Amino acid sequence: MPYEPPTHSVERSLRATTGAKIIAGVDEVGRGAWAGPVTVCAAVTGLRRAPEGLTDSKLITPKRRTALAAELEKWVTAHALGHASPEEIDELGMTAALRLAAVRALDALPLRPDAVILDGKHDYLGGPWQVRTVIKGDQSCIAVAAASVIAKVRRDEMMARLETEAEECLAYGFAANAGYPSPVHKAALAELGPTAYHRLSWAYLDALPRWRHLKKVRISAEAAALESGGQLGFDF
Template identity: 40%
Template sequence: MPALLCAGVDEAGRGPLAGPVFAAAVILHEPTPIAGLNDSKKLSAARREALALAIRQHALAWSIASASVAEIDELNILGATMLAMRRACEGLQHAPQHVLVDGNRVPQGLSCSAQSIVGGDARVPAISAASILAKTARDAYCQAM
C-alpha cells in the first residue's frame, strides 16, 4: 500500500506592508530526505536559497502561489493568505491526501483533509520546506521590484 501523500503548506509576506502574500505546498519524497530543513526565518538567505534548490530537485511535488495586493485589500490579509495556500495546494503535480498547515487555521475548499500545526514550520519537514519556498519566492519578488 502506498504511503499517504501529505503536503506541508506555509506562507510568507503576511507581515510586510507591501506586495502580495506568497504560499507554498510541498510533498517530500520520503526515500530522499533533505538535510537541514527548518523554519525559513531561522536560516540565512544563502542557506534558504541552497535548500530551495534541493527542495525543487528532490521533492515529489511542490508549488508556489500568491494572492495579489488587490486580493489582500478585498479579502483582508488572512483571507488572502488562505487563498494563496489553497492555490499552492491546487498547483501540486500530485494531489495530496492530507495537508499540514503551519499556524492555527486551514484554508477552506481543499480537496482533502487538513490539519493546522502551530509552529509547524520548525517541527514538520514538509512545512519547513514550504516555508523555505514561500520565503525565497517572496524575496525574489521583492528584489525584482
C-alpha cells in the same frame, strides 16, 4: 541556537489514522508585509530523509536559505507556489487571501493531496482538503519546513526584482526588506507614498497624514469579519 530537526511524524500519523498517501506541507510568507503578495508554497515530500540543515526558513541564513531552496526544489516529490496580490488582500482581507493563495498552490500541484499539513494553529484553508494544523510546523514537520524555505526564497526574489524592474519601487528597499517594515521603507512611504504594489487597507497609512486619503476600506463585511485581530496593526 541548537534545534531539533524536523521529522515525518505528522505525515506518519496522518497515514496511520486517515489512510492519506499524498500529503502536502503548506506554509506562507508575506502575511505581515506592507507591500507585495502573500505567497504560499505547497510541498509534497514523501517519507524520504530531508536535506541536511532543513528547518524553519527564519532560522537559516539568507545565503544558506537560497542554496537550500534550490536543493529542495529538486528533492521534493512536487511543489507549487500560489500568490494573492495586494489588491486581493485589500478586497478580501488576509484570512481569505491566504486561503486563495493556498488553493492556487494546491491546485497547481501535479499530485492532488489526500491531506494537508498547515503551519500554525488556525485552519484558514478548510475543505475539501483534510487539514491538520501544527503549531511551529515549519520547525517540526519536514514537508512544512520545505514549503517554508521555498516560499520565503521565491517571494524575496520577486520583491527584489520589483526594486530593479519597477522604477517606482527603487526607493523602498524591497531587495533588503521584501516589503516588510524597515527604516528605508518607512522613509520612502512618508516622502513618496504607497506604490501600486502596496496594500492600501493596512494600518501604516493611518500614520501618514499626507497619504491617509488613499487608505481603502474593504467592502465585504464577511471578509472583514474573517480578519483575525491585530493583523493590520503595523503602526509606525
